[in-house]
Amino acid sequence: MSVGLANQTVTATRAITTKRSARVPGPKRGVKGIPLTILGCVFLAIMVFPVYWMVNTSLQATSGAATATWFPFSPTFRGYETAFAQQGQNFLSSMIIGLGTVVLTLAIATPAAYGLARFKMRGTRVFLLVLLITQMIPAIVIANALYTLFNNVGLLNSYIGLILADSAVQVPFAVLLMRAFMESIPPSLVEAALVDGANDFRAFVSIVLPISRNAIVTAALFTFLGAWGDFLIALTLTSTTAVRPITLGIYNYIGSNVTDWGPVMATSVLASLPAAVLLIVAQRYISAGALGGAVK
């Protein structure tokens, strides 16, 4: 039953990233469907309005009593100038933490995913269950204990500390995601290499990794976005401004009384950009990786 939940979790993840071919109970195409399209646009407009408002205000000067208009009629990039001046360093910090977390997480999670998918060893089921349970542990628990540990070993306010803690949160999910894919690799592919004299590591590097490229890219993407968007770990494991990701920069903005929303919204737009860029660039890997269809 534990593995059942694992599969369901991964199925859920797949569902997010997968485009399924349409099987329709009652297709309404052409002119007949136009009212539905209009209704759909209305729903979408309500859901996406906050995103629009963020971009809209980021292009306006709203300091003082002046309130934002519904459209940036006279756009200004002053908000972005302020954001870059105040948050540029934080943006770089987030980049370092995000990339560091991806490297560490993949280095740990990829072999484990393969090991759990292919070798039926003692304890693999237990380990899978543990990985699932970690998904239920609130990050505040991790932060609470790691604060005391990091304080003792001098990892507070450091990139390494944040990368380690962010990876801690990301590794279990990355393992579960990639394992689901690697289970679909036909054992015969790897066995052929083993017969040819390769050991398990050689087979892993030269066969499993290339085949699993899509799954690995997908895991890397989720890991990066998770670390990039992390707020609680950074909030708790830093006490100075030495290492400050952009999420903390935004929190500092909104923690006080905001009078000028332009730079705040500009920073929010900047903080959302990596996700947008990555999703566009990696889209085909994600659909393929989540489908698990590389070796059909």
Added chain:
Amino acid sequence: MSATTQTRPRTQASVPPPRPGQRRARMRIGITRWLFVIPAALFVAVFFGYPVVKNIIMSFQDYTTKTFFTGEAPWVGLGNYIQVFQSSVFATSVVNTALFTAGSIILQFVIGLALALFFRRHFPLSGFLRGLLLLPWLLPLIASSAVWKWLLDQDSGALNQLLGVVGIAPVPWLVSPSLALIAVIGVNVWLGIPFNTTILYSGLQSVPPELYEAGALDGATGFKAFWYITWPSIRSVVSVVIVLGVVYTLKVVDIILGLTGGGPANSTQTLATNAYHQSFINFQFGIGAAVSNVLIVVSFVFAMVYIAISRKAVDE
């Protein structure tokens, strides 16, 4: 050891026992295989196992900032828990956590299901519009909090401006203790709708169309078709969505800290934010640990109930 367990089924057949060299080679393979998993196991042990155990230990200690200087954390037995259970903030947090979780889950599930059913009708541009529905996911949670704090701003926020058009006086969404929790739930529902819609939509896609055709012959259309065909077919997806939703909602901190910081007057304080406040604002790490352990227990109880239910469903 693992190598022998691996090979036992094969050696049990009438094959002669492996020569010593072969056995050593198999042992090496066994060790190599363990090496794949061991780094991850160690990592999880250090960064999940240790914190969970440490948290349990800390919850029985008087662990404060002083501990960092003196190294002393006197044992207080159940003192932290007693103090927590007797505090009025804890009671408020429990009620708020229940309201926040139930409100968020019910609303985002109902709206998500409605949108999933809507988008299943495949009108022109339906796929495109459904894709755009995921746009809010691009924002880091704290950025979403910033945007909503601005939208809900009492004096110049967009929502109050809009309400002003129809003559409604500015509403103190995040400032009034009686409204703040509702506002925070609303924002969390907004965040959860894309997830619910997407998963439920994919669940709906896997219902075989033949079922509807057969159902239509028997007169099951409209709501009847939903109740007798759609709902039973997507029940497992529904339970996944709800369980994942509850587990994640219980943990929510970013949104609440960003929007209200748990205020005004603790009206949006949940177990998770309360744990944060105890540890990192009051620097009462022992008490913070006790609160977060309560949170873990709540999560586990819910997960167990889920497993029990899904087992029962399988048995039936």
